[in-house]
Amino acid sequence: MDTKLLVLEDFKRTGQISEADQAKIAEAAGILRNGGLVAFPTETVYGLGGDARLKEASRRIYEAKGRPSDNPLIVHISDISQLDAVASDISDAARIMADKYWPGPLTMVFKKTDLIPYETTGGLDTVAVRYPVHPVAKALIAASGAYIAAPSANISGRPSTTAAAHCIEDLSGRIEAIVDGGDCEIGLESTILDVSGDNLQLLRPGAVTSEMIEETLGISLSEDAALKGPLAEGVRPKAPGMKYRHYAPKAEMILVDGSDPVKKAEGIYKLAMEKTAAGKCTALLCSDECISDLVRLDPDIKNKLSIKSTGSREDEAETAHKLFELLREMDAEGIEFIAAEGYDEAEIGKALMNRMKKAAAWQIIHT
Ligand code: TXA
Numbered sequence: 515m516d517t518k519l520l521v522l523e524d525f526k527r528t529g530q531i532s533e534a535d536q537a538k539i540a541e542a543a544g545i546l547r548n549g550g551l552v553a554f555p556t557e558t559v560y561g562l563g564g565d566a567r568l569k570e571a572s573r574r575i576y577e578a579k580g581r582p583s584d585n586p587l588i589v590h591i592s593d594i595s596q597l598d599a600v601a602s603d604i605s606d607a608a609r610i611m612a613d614k615y616w617p618g619p620l621t622m623v624f625k626k627t628d629l630i631p632y633e634t635t636g637g638l639d640t641v642a643v644r645y646p647v648h649p650v651a652k653a654l655i656a657a658s659g660a661y662i663a664a665p666s667a668n669i670s671g672r673p674s675t676t677a678a679a680h681c682i683e684d685l686s687g688r689i690e691a692i693v694d695g696g697d698c699e700i701g702l703e704s705t706i707l708d709v710s711g712d713n714l715q716l717l718r719p720g721a722v723t724s725e726m727i728e729e730t731l732g733i734s735l736s737e738d739a740a741l742k743g744p745l746a747e748g749v750r751p752k753a754p755g756m757k758y759r760h761y762a763p764k765a766e767m768i769l770v771d772g773s774d775p776v777k778k779a780e781g782i783y784k785l786a787m788e789k790t791a792a793g794k795c796t797a798l799l800c801s802d803e804c805i806s807d808l809v810r811l812d813p814d815i816k817n818k819l820s821i822k823s824t825g826s827r828e829d830e831a832e833t834a835h836k837l838f839e840l841l842r843e844m845d846a847e848g849i850e851f852i853a854a855e856g857y858d859e860a861e862i863g864k865a866l867m868n869r870m871k872k873a874a875a876w877q878i879i880h881t
Pocket residue numbers: 556558559560561562585586587588621623635638640641642644664665666667702703704705706717752753754755756
């Protein structure tokens with residue numbers, strides 16, 4: 515299959531959807547209406563979209579991603595009025611969250627309606643719903659007249675895609691079209707909040723943080739076991755996707771954490787040197803501040819190791835924005851081992867560290 519690349523030139527330059535861009539969005543919407551698959555940008559990561567009402571479109575999404583079909587898809591809407599068609603038993607708390615954070619990087623899990631087939635929800639009676647704020651995502655969903663099932667637009671097991679180039683890398687030849695609307699601002703997938711039961715539960719941390727949810731609802735939020743550490747054999751996370759070691763680079767990765775930055779840099783250096791001595795092609799993934807500490811330890815370090823900067827450790831949003839792209843870059847360079855700096859877990863740092871811990875298969879050294 516030829517995958518058509520629809521580049522939104524004006525949107526990428528100005529952030530505004532021009533008439534020429536709108537014509538390309540209309541073409542992509544036509545593909546979705548005909549049951550085809552289209553990758554498109556959202557504020558979190560790129561999505562791999564298909565009509566959520568069509569069993570066959572959902573089946574093809576699983577096939578294109580190489581994803582197990584028990585892992586449910588998120589249904590995307592472009593107007594709050596679409597919610598009642600896909601979700602039932604919507605609680606007051608869910609309404610408050612929708613009022614405050616939609617459109618935006620928040621997904622909520624509700625009881626599903628009959629409109630959404632079990633093929634889309636991986637056999638579950640619940641449905642995850644998201645109303646993205648990205649202008650291109652909104653325009654595309656609206657133009658399709660549909661509800662768009664969209665997992666992240668990556669091959670299952672690889673880091674999520676945050677630019678059209680990543681979608682081309684993973685999905686060319688597997689789907690009808692890719693809409694290129696530039697880089698995703700946030701770079702980590704949406705927060706998932708289960709509002710289908712009596713107790714709200716955080717299933718995946720994201721840019722709508724636990725602190726924000728707790729403050730908005732005046733509650734203390736419980737978290738799914740999958741966020742706390744590696745799951746014991748046979749334990750199922752509430753969000754089936756969280757059981758897979760995804761967000762993963764090809765390389766083995768170990769996180770080095772600790773409150774003293776100099777000790778942390780020393781730990782990263784020691785680990786990287788051990789792996790290099792063992793013959794592994796090794797890279798460092800760390801902040802600018804950490805790189806300065808490393809250069810003090812070994813002025814020649816930049817000639818010895820591949821070093822990837824995540825930006826200032828003070829700017830965790832920037833680190834989050836860069837993470838998946840850097841993991842892909844290291845894959846492309848054939849890196850076999852990554853020594854990575856651990857970051858502060860407050861606010862967006864919780865989502866960042868969740869993805870990093872998963873990429874590291876929970877291997878952490880505390881300095
Ligand atoms: O930011 C995002 O959420 C992106 C963009 C494209 O919107 N989408 C995304 O989809 O990350 P995906 O499929 O990569 O991750 C969806 C996660 C999976 O872990 C899945 O198991 C969980 O959501 N999920 C979906 N439906 C669910 C449900 N009914 N109950 C519990 N978890 C659900």
